[in-house]
Amino acid sequence: LYENFVEEIDAMDNGIAPAAGEPRYALSTTLSARVGHLNPRWNEPDQDTEAGFRRAMELVGSEFLERLDFYHRAWLPARALVEEAIQNRFQVDGSGQVLELSQGGCPWKEHLFQLERELALPRPLQLVLFPDRGGQWRVQSVPAAPHSFESRLPLPEAWRGLRDEALSELAGIPGCVFVHASGFIGGNRTREGALEMARRTLELGGGTERT
Structure with a gap:
């Protein structure tokens, strides 16, 4: 406060x-x-x-x-949600770099940076999954800093600006909805699809990885 x-x-x-x-x-x-x-x-x-x-x-x-x-x-309930997600991150993906939030709209960014420091995480978190209000899922890159427009690991450059079938076909992932032109966020109709987008982003490096 x-x-x-x-x-x-x-x-x-x-x-x-x-x-x-x-x-x-x-x-x-x-x-x-x-x-x-x-x-x-x-x-x-x-x-x-x-x-x-x-x-x-x-x-x-x-x-x-x-x-x-x-x-x-x-604010404090959001911190508890983010901390729980960090503790469970290896159940989402073996890399430990993908965070899944059970609720969308949660103010997670500042909590994530603070908890990374407090918990001394060995590897920085790169991507966050969460449901949107329409029941679909988002995958968002962790920013380079709490109020930065730069991303630690943006979604792959080839995906950026594409939507729906064109994106799904190029990515080889069903249910893709969009990827923002800057690569900071994308959407999929299902949790599994959004998680696969996150995993593929980790594999491809997403363009520019920042720690």
Whole structure:
């Protein structure tokens, strides 16, 4: 909660920029900025700050409680789900590099990186399987870093941008639905098909493997 809520506010209050160098765009909708917007405008006759302060207290208190509820009801259960999947990874594939999540929509990336460090995994995880809301399955490459657009092991270059029968025929895997043009994610109608896509990606190297 500190790293993902309090630290940002504390840093902004102390004039610490989020990154080195010239910012590429203005941050005008952060919680700190919205609190600042509650101050009286410079040319308003009434410069009383009390009403704005009360509104700021309500705003910050509401967002804090919402974030606390999120971490309690969603974030921590997601960590437990990812940790269980890591413990069971060899039951999914003998390489130990494919993770299977029983539920889609789980915020897994930051947990995965943290658990890799905590558990000192001998080999980095490369691919994650999970069901989507439509009952089909996805295979997604683990990013090079939690917020990176680069992938550790993207799906094979020859598959990228293809869909349905054209993809299934080229890959030799039934039920393929798509592979994104960047190779970071693909889909299959079945769990078995998505797992085979992951295994084939490991075999082929997927283009550029990053550890």
